[in-house]
Amino acid sequence: MEKVTIEAVSREGIGVKGALSQIRAEKKVPAVVYGGHKEPASITVAVKDLEKIMKAGKNTLVEMTLNGAKELVLVKEVQFHAVTDNPIHADFQRVSMKDKMDVVVPLKLEGTPADVAQYGAIIEHIMREIEVRALVSAIPHEIVVDITPMTINKGILAGDIKLPQGVELITDAEAPVVHLAIPKDDTPAPAPAADAAAAQPESSSTKGKKDEEGNLAKDNKDAAAKDAKK
Structure with missing residues (x-):
């Protein structure tokens, strides 16, 4: 499985006024790494490294070097500034290649149902991600859903999605993912x-x-x- 390698630095001066501003001025992001039966650690990572991870895709395995030691982690959350949209904080979780994890994976729709052209049906994407369980090495960046066979009378449920080998569905199998809808005619009918x-x-x-x-x-x-x- 492809990994992204980054360097992290232990964060000093927690709670000191102006410390976070200094970190961000150096094009770094304050972060925390937790899990793996270890104490949480406050760290900083370079903005370019965080962008590299996000570009690689959701659930990308990261090899983080911290204080001379290497750890495998996943990005669990990234917070962004409301105005500039720059990353302002990140959460990393330590993982083991031997353990299964519950993660959220985005869904990508592919194909066009025949009823779209024949009846003018509209594709309504209800659920855009599902929760699955898998070994770290088997966690997908995204899951492709072929909606070509879908009809107005039959949508796609979470349980209908074909999952990659070694990936188990956690989301309710009966949860609707996508269906087709017929647009309503808003033209008023003439009076008799x-x-x-x-x-x-x-x-x-x-x-x-x-x-x-x-x-x-x-x-x-x-x-x-x-x-x-x-």
Whole structure:
């Protein structure tokens, strides 16, 4: 497995005013390394080394030299400045090639389902990473998910993902990862003709005609009643 090699230095002056500013002025990043049945250690690493690790990909195995000793570590978290987006702190975890670890791995979608072209379906990527368990040497940088066979009626769950050899799924197998959705038609439907006619107010000419027709019918009815009495 490919490793990135870096140099770390024990951090002095913790809690001293201006110490962190001095570290960052030297293009270094304050960090901590923990785990491996050892005490946590406050360290500094070069910004260029941290960028090298991140460029290599998530879950990259790092060989760190600290105080003359070499340790295998993984980057667990990197904090960035809200404005400059520069790294301001990093957490490293000591690891052993003999042990399995639970890690989070990004998912990369590949392919285009036929229903996208046929029905205008939209791909909705719900879960962008999953948790897996594997030996350090078998931890992948990312897992590729082929969505070509997916249809509107059948999405992909976490349990459907084909994992690399030696990698075990920790995420709930029934958790949805990606599915297809049909876009809604927001165009309002036209009102039926009968409803439209009923909704229109009566004009004075129409109302008068109805009154005339009603009075005529009443007159005819009265005349018929008189003839019947004769």
